[in-house]
Amino acid sequence: MDRHANTPLMWGILAAVVAFLYVPISVLMALSFNDSGLPTVWRGISLRWYGALWHNADILSAAGNTLIVALISTAIATVLGTLLALGVEQRRRRGRALEALIFAPMIIPDIVLAIALLSFFSLTGVTMGLHTIIMAHVVFNLAFVCAVVRARLKSFDWSIVEASSDLGASGFTTLRRVVLPVLMPAVISGALLAFTLSVDEFIIAFFTAGAGRASTTLPMQIFAMIRFGVTPEINALAALVMAVSLIALTLAQRLNRGGVTAP
């Protein structure tokens, strides 16, 4: 890098890009507090749209569904992903096929996985609902947990495992008393990442939710609201969802410095 770049110009570019990135979402946040509910008329600060959210049964049920999906799929994915990471990093030689299989869920386009799962569930006669969304979310969630834990394992000193067994611990005791405590920050950070991804995920949920409103998740509800008539409540909902995912991400970042920041 050039240490002697034109600093005012650089700050200018950064300011413009940051403005481009933040103005749209900030406007949305600001509007969620607008009493008039119209994007064009400002009538003072109010929390009435947040209040309205609280009384909207559709949104509450969608939020509940999202929470169920995210919690269960994160729990399963955290266990499977951590074990996968441990298994993979122990191997001396890792085939390309194995690496590709683990990497695929992170880069496969959502729409492809979505239609593949839709076809699969329909043709095998599985009734779709929250459980199918959970099964689908585990697929990509476990890959992300695995990536975060593997990143930590790269700098893991395997000699402490040998030291533990040298001191008489069994394989399971070593895992429980030595390996997992060291890995815990990465595991938690991976779980937070998975939770965030799951809460935000729309396309795969949309395709695997099946018919009926019972298994509508929050992003599906938001999509419907944007598409079929915008009500002011959506601004409040958007602001809330944004705040939750940003807090979760900041937490994950703090727990796991230098870990995966890119999805």
Added chain:
Amino acid sequence: MKAPLLSLRGLSKRFGRVAAVCDVTLDIAGNEFFALLGASGSGKTTLLRMLAGFEMPDAGQILLDGQDIASLAPNRRPVNLMFQSYALFPHMSVRTNIAYGLEMERRPRAEIAERVAEMLAVIQLDGLADGRPDQLSGGQRQRVALARALIKRPRVLLLDEPLGALDKKLRTAMQLELKRLQHEVGITFIVVTHDQDEALVMADRIAIMKEGRLLQCGTPHEVYEHPVDRFAADFIGVMNFIEAGRGRSLAIRPERIRLFPETADTITEGRVIARAYHGLDLQLHVQTALSPRPLRVRVTSDAADRRPVAEGDSVTLGWNLADTRMFTDQEETP
């Protein structure tokens, strides 16, 4: 002394609250091989970067042939730098790397080709001209970096730890090689180094820097034999210090201490606690009553053969007062 080629006048540079270079005044003659010697953080690299144009001095002048160049951009100075990392362009061939500086001068193609070929011959890399830097060994990369800077025929060539990345044997060979090359091209070299041996071997004159200040400047002989203070004495070569009371120490070089002297101004007894063979000479650690630390004594192999000593032997040491120097003790600086 004739008018200096390069003249630094009260150069100072701060980074935040740290004074990296503090009021340095120095003259360097044409055709001189000059070494800036100091520990890391002594300001020697900052001084070099100011000469190259990568740092702007807060105060002072850099006069080249009487012209102040302190505010000129690096690409407008007749001064070139050989970088510590060599900074070869990884996406260009050896030939393109060397030609780069002449292309920037918009020289005719024929001239560039001719001068590059000449330079390749000088550094003996004709056969590798179309290879890329990552295919070269450390020593070859060093030569390419040198050629790339020299081809512009700068008034002054700055070298930042030029031998730092080489292994010990190659480094020794390259010290003499650099000196020969400097003589051949007749360009002033200013070398930054933390290696006092390197400075002693290569330089016509050495400047010792400490905490941003110029501590001492002189020929290798002057700085070795007449260090200005305890720090300089300790920094260059090996020095024994014997407490002399009232915050003062007596300093004497290991090679000035004689074993079993017939006559000497000072004579003391001691016991050999360690003995290391270095080829040409023998290094003894002798515990005496004079200082808590053992004295280091250098004996030539010849002398050692005439009167062998082993670990645990009692020996008599002696030296002449003319070979010692007295220093005021300083607080140790980290």
Added chain:
Amino acid sequence: MRQARSLVLMAPALIWLFALMVVPCALVLALAFFRRGLYGGVEYTLTLENLALVFDPLYAGIFLHSVRIAGLAALIAVGIGYAAAYAIAAMPRRYQPALLFIVVLPFWSNYLIRTYAWIVLLNREGLITQGLRLLGYQGEAPSLLYTEGAVITGLVYNYLPFVILATYAPLARLNPEIAEASRDLGASGWTTFRRITLPLTLPGMVAGGIFVFVLSIGNFITPALLGGGQFQMIGNLVYAQFLTANDWPFGAALSMVLIALMTGLLMLQTLASNRARGGATAEPRDG
């Protein structure tokens, strides 16, 4: 022993991935070769009709249109993203992680919501129009929403952080002494950028661009919301085949071509990044 333990640890996850990713994807590939049933559904006779239909002028046109939009989005995102990454890498090292975090942060809010934010800005009487009115604009509200420009803006907005991350890494890795050496040898700042910095960081730009392109071309949310359904892209077409037109085999054929296109591009990107790791990149013409 070690291998066996590794297998036991990996087994649950691998089985999950196999059953719910590999098998379904293989199924979609297979579907593309069957005939559509009379009332939707699938009739199990082998055919190449679906693949042929993809190259029918009507659908090929949509393909080309998608390529155009995704390509423009990728170019613009690379332009802005590279400038931002360059600016971050030029800042003092201690600020860089924080700056990077700031530009990547919005990326973690919900995609739908980020897209919706642009509806609010671009609406016929939205904030941009309001802003223009404040500046004294009198005429008809410009129609910004439901245009190609809106779709491209949305794609750039959503994927910009990817490009910043992809181009920042090689810029930050670049030894600063290399640019200094160029200056020292007489090159101006611009020449140094053109002949040294740019060629050495080109692979990152290519990677970022391909990423945006691949993500954009299969996207269906942005065209649906910001294009108002007027701009069909492949993503929407696939969506329609599965959820409204009920022609699964054709939808599968479309996604197969889509996957082939993406895989090809991603392989290209791997190639580019491997070359970059070798330190050798395209050499600029010798002066």
